[in-house]
Amino acid sequence: MNLTGPALAEGPETARIRAFLEGAGAAGGRTNPAVTVTLPVGDDAAGFRPPDGAQVVVSCDASVEGIHFRREWMTWETIGYRAAASALSDLAAMAATPVGLVVAAALPPELDVETAAALGRGVGEVSGRVGAEVLGGDLVASPGPAFLDVTVLGYAAAPTTRSGARPGDELWVTGELGAAAAALSDLERGLEPDPRARRAFDRPRPRIDEMLWLRDRVRVHAAIDLSDGVMRDARHLAAASEVALEVEADRLPAAPALEGFRRAPAGERLLLAGGEDYELLIAVPSGAMQGTARAFAVAFDLPLTRIGSAREGEGLTVSGRSNPALPAGFDHFEAGR
């Protein structure tokens, strides 16, 4: 662990590490009173004590400049925010309470202290929002594209997995879909996205609070976060649970920012296959959401929508058409990807 405090020798790397940590700290935010961070940043390793009986949940998420993000599309603050949000979203899917994260970053030499500070602010912003602390990390120089790896740590008494969906379950999804993909599609074509889409892309919300709320009220059989799009992630859930899933395309909660794409097959594609919404796809027993979905919408000002169901079998079927003008060739989504 090299994200350390005053005990390190001075130098350009130390200056960047300090700037990163100060940026993350300045972002502030809430902390989790149930967890004791026993060893914060500054030693060979960091330490924390999870509540008795809890298991530790860990995941990591790597992103590379030019592949997963582009400097010309967003600030370094946004790059840091999105990298951490993507990793934290995996904790949300597991119904885990976040504790903290460690960040490894490889930055080209020309990226200065202000870059490190901006990265730190972005990581700190989303971490503070969900009660996670920056526990440490490593900042190194690289002659190649910038690289970020965020490892998140949390705990849960009984984590939710992808593999618990059963025939007869209902499939629900939090929030609205497609806005991040719409922003990405515009950026790729050199257009400035719709502001709502830009916001969804820049500042996705890991659905931590939402999932913990749901877990306390409903028996959640299985969950996965939508990082790769409904189609692909639903396939993962179906495969892990060994069930068939049917998604009704007309029920998918399309983000208003998708309106501009709505008349074209591209809109349908963004809705079904666009990723990076970081909403949650959840399987619950039939009828379990009775009353709960409305309470959820009120509590979080966020829709919770039933989009399909599980049955015996395997694979994914998408039925209906959210856009009746779609060409028949669009069936390739149904055939698999």
Place this chain on the structure above:
Amino acid sequence: MNLTGPALAEGPETARIRAFLEGAGAAGGRTNPAVTVTLPVGDDAAGFRPPDGAQVVVSCDASVEGIHFRREWMTWETIGYRAAASALSDLAAMAATPVGLVVAAALPPELDVETAAALGRGVGEVSGRVGAEVLGGDLVASPGPAFLDVTVLGYAAAPTTRSGARPGDELWVTGELGAAAAALSDLERGLEPDPRARRAFDRPRPRIDEMLWLRDRVRVHAAIDLSDGVMRDARHLAAASEVALEVEADRLPAAPALEGFRRAPAGERLLLAGGEDYELLIAVPSGAMQGTARAFAVAFDLPLTRIGSAREGEGLTVSGRSNPALPAGFDHFEAGR
């Protein structure tokens, strides 16, 4: 978490992920009966349950091709081994019992399934040696130099930190020093290293078992692993503990592989400032090692050597000369780095 099993869609990335995991699994090794890995590789996150009362200890270590390793100097197996060993060494310094690790790797597109498998074998070799499991990770493609980030997880009832050394303490070091630096020095000059140095460089041993053994027998006040060389790491320990440290150069246990360098100032430099030995520098109360050092040497077939002491003050002093032929200009080591 994207290091997943059969539930993932097929593709070149999945093939590399599988190869990595199979490589890591094939390396085998011991597991830790005190820890339950509740959720292995294959979901959004992995999970484990530490023993009651333990705190979780976490650290990460990043390395970049061309900066921290070079393909022409070692196999991908060795690259994986060294990256994991370096991270695990941080757990050793904390007197933490390893649980597992998550690995993020960015590999250039031309690096194929065999590269991923070799990386996995190396990571699995050292992990299995200390009882850590590969819990997950992320493999992504990158147009730049290869990048590796290993995050290690362990637990301890009371982790050892860098900050507990007190005036009057004795400073001890495990093993022998300078062999890895000697190998690196030869490699940098295009020479094939002494086989003993090459072995020390390629297959460093995280001193996990050694530290846990010591912790059970001696009150260890402070520890740090020697990743950056005795001089630099002793300075970190002194600063964190707010004491002055005095190292007697004549006492430093020079590796036999340093012999070829012994007549030159370069040898002294490798011994004092060469890194990557991953031995441990430990502060214990005066007299505490009485009898224990010999038992340690017998138990691990490894020297344990007193190299100095702590007193009131700050900073590091190196006294004596392991090589009397050294020029006076060598004093810059004593003045600081």
